Amino acid sequence: MWRYAVVVGMLLGFAGGAMAEGPQTLQGEVVDPALYLRENRHGPEVEDMIYDAVDGGQTLALLDASGTLYLFLGSEAGADPNELLYEHVGRKVKVSGAVYERGGLKGIVITGVESLELEEAQAVEPPAAPAPSTSSTP
Numbered sequence: 001m002w003r004y005a006v007v008v009g010m011l012l013g014f015a016g017g018a019m020a021e022g023p024q025t026l027q028g029e030v031v032d033p034a035l036y037l038r039e040n041r042h043g044p045e046v047e048d049m050i051y052d053a054v055d056g057g058q059t060l061a062l063l064d065a066s067g068t069l070y071l072f073l074g075s076e077a078g079a080d081p082n083e084l085l086y087e088h089v090g091r092k093v094k095v096s097g098a099v100y101e102r103g104g105l106k107g108i109v110i111t112g113v114e115s116l117e118l119e120e121a122q123a124v125e126p127p128a129a130p131a132p133s134t135s136s137t138p
Helices: 002-015 033-039 044-055 117-124
Strands: 023-031 061-063 069-072 092-102 105-115
Touching: 023 033, 023 069, 023 105, 033 044, 033 061, 033 069
Parallel strands: 069 105
Antiparallel strands: 023 061, 023 092, 061 069, 092 105
């Protein structure tokens, strides 16, 4: 019996935490992981470069505020992991889905994405000034 427990323990150790951690919600920027890792470049200013990379087959990733990079994963073999993210390259988003980790590498199979750009713009935009009075009282 103890041999069985040792084998199971070894197998679980080799798995390295690959099991999904359950549904999670993450926030960050949609980046080209190769461009980010090689040159530390990301953001709207490299949007055209990111689109070129994606059109060439590059998988996108999420870069969170702590600097953690999550690769976007397809839900099944052959599924396009970029499908829900294409219009958000170089932008900040909130994504939900199953997070996986193995050997220090993290990935997420997303089930939903929401742009945070509009929320940030509204938070920064000052309130509108009141319209000048047009009453003409003598």
